[in-house]
Amino acid sequence: MHQVLYQTLESFHSGQFNSDFVNYTMASTYATLPFLKYHNTFKNSGLEKESEPLMDSVWSLYEEIKDWAFPEPSMYRWKFDYNRNGWKKFLEIQSKHPDQTSDNYYKNYMRQYGPALDTER
């Protein structure tokens, strides 16, 4: 499918196609909120400790795309190392900055730079 889309859109997107395609599909892998939801649900039903091995394995499935799935540390420059720190540290920092979400980042960005982008067009 990737190849078919590439060949079809090649003339419009040229060499940019791959990065555009990946950017578009990467957005669907955003996992901060679902991950937070899993943790809270298990916590509320008294299964927090029992759910840790599962949370570990789910976290490891995002191995190559952690910075896309959980973008907040790089967006807000948290002291978080994707290679060294795990999901517990991630949620710990997230709980200290609940407003620092990916959505809010883009909203602020558009508020700040949106008018300038409109003028450019």
Next chain:
Amino acid sequence: MFIVHKLIDPGWEKEDKLETMNFFETKNELKDYVHRLLRRFGIEKDKLEEILCSGFNSGFFQTEKMTVHHVTINRANESKFFISLSFLHSDNLESSEKDTISLIESKKDKKPKEVNGKHADPKYFIAMISRQLDEFERTFFSMLEKAIDRFEKAKFIDGQLDTYSSLDGKEPVHLKAAKKSLLQLLGIFYETINVCTFRSTILWPQRIKDKKILYTLILLFLTKL
């Protein structure tokens, strides 16, 4: 293990028996099967019992007990299997299967080397993906068991099964929470499929140029799925 021959099959040969026989764990299952078979042949119900009884008593119908060898799958050795298939790996073809496996085993817990964010050795990468999926399967089903247990316990109040819905139509908080965690697992399962599909269909084809390695990885993912 008991067997029954095909009753009406002119082309049936004793040599083809494994393909044309049906296997049963108990004699009763076998008799039930013959019963249904005779019904399908149009034999009237009131005559069936007598035919079956006389068939076995006269020795015209016989049961035969056999030992059957069958193949089972041991998923713990799945990654070893894929790694040992020489035709799936273009590199290191000269090293023996034993060497390859021992190499993987010796570095099992070490993180794969990365060059510019890409895994340098495909064998490490395959082993890593296999471990990730194995680990997910193990922890997911373990958690599912715990969540089911929690849900079952939440249905009881003072040792009695609470079969009444509450007056305000709302479920007790503890039951609601137990139900939520059970449903949550469904969400985790779909999210996992989503992320693995993304990795296997978008990411890996870009990063892994060796089609055999890519094929192995996708096969591994689909098998686990």
